[in-house]
Amino acid sequence: MAHVYLLYSESLGKFYIGHTELDPAERLQKHLTNHDGFTAKAKDWKIVYQKAYETKAIAYEEERRLKKLKSKVTLKKLAGMVA
Numbered sequence: 001m002a003h004v005y006l007l008y009s010e011s012l013g014k015f016y017i018g019h020t021e022l023d024p025a026e027r028l029q030k031h032l033t034n035h036d037g038f039t040a041k042a043k044d045w046k047i048v049y050q051k052a053y054e055t056k057a058i059a060y061e062e063e064r065r066l067k068k069l070k071s072k073v074t075l076k077k078l079a080g081m082v083a
Helices: 023-030 054-068 072-078
Strands: 002-009 014-020 044-052
Touching: 002 023, 002 054, 014 023, 014 054, 014 072, 023 044, 044 054, 054 072
Parallel strands: none
Antiparallel strands: 002 014, 002 044
């Protein structure tokens, strides 16, 4: 089992898209700890969307598809942040 997840930072007004074989809440804790990378810029990340997939390969494909959209409006709709 693997998951695609969407994080949102209110302070940055930005989304982060990722995939993991961990529980998404557990993965979020890793994003919130001291590390380098995009999510290190803020400490208010919240999971706003997650979906389970049978394999890591399928989850990765979905992550790549979402990243290619490059549409904040689409991500907000996916997260239920707009009607």
